Amino acid sequence: MLRRWLPSIVIAGVGVFLVGVWISDGRIAAAVIMGVLFAAGAVVLSPRGFPSSISDAEAREASARDGRPIVYWRPGCPYCARLRVSLGRHASRLHWVDIWQDPAGAASVRDVTGGDETVPTVVTAGDSFVNPSPGLVRRLTL
Known part of the structure; x- marks a missing residue:
């Protein structure tokens, strides 16, 4: 903690x-x-400073249901903070998974990045993005 x-x-x-x-x-x-x-x-x-985190399993289930992207993040990450601040009120449209709080979330990030825990990592139904631009993530949420 x-x-x-x-x-x-x-x-x-x-x-x-x-x-x-x-x-x-x-x-x-x-x-x-x-x-x-x-x-x-x-x-x-x-x-x-971030929307409430949920588990990786909850995020995957919710994303399959509503089509919203999943953002894997960790506290103290300046790139995660930049993404969160840039999204503003649109941040609540995403499913946020804290990889330090959820080991399954960290494993999902390692699967996407080839073994690293690089965040923010954004996963959609058909694609994944490592440290994407806030503009790209904003377009994914609309």
Whole structure:
């Protein structure tokens, strides 16, 4: 469980340290701005910054039923965060599987990528994409 939150904890910790340094140097405005940016980064990279994850089996069943793509991701992945932020409100149209939370999801990614756990990996009924552009994934959801 800690592994899933570690990137956010590190970013928040670095942010708190830097804000303290800047406040002690009298750079209050910079400290406030950077504090907000570090806090936003910690939220975006946290598991809470993504739609609720489901298991690989649930995602496959739901995708077969509704035709929506499956996104395999992991917390702390900057490419996953970029995809999530770029999709905005459309992110909820996808089925999200956290490969650190679901070993079957990690195995599915290794099957697609030839043994690596490269994320984000997007799987549709007929194709799969490793680290696809947000535009491509947006087109798949419409």
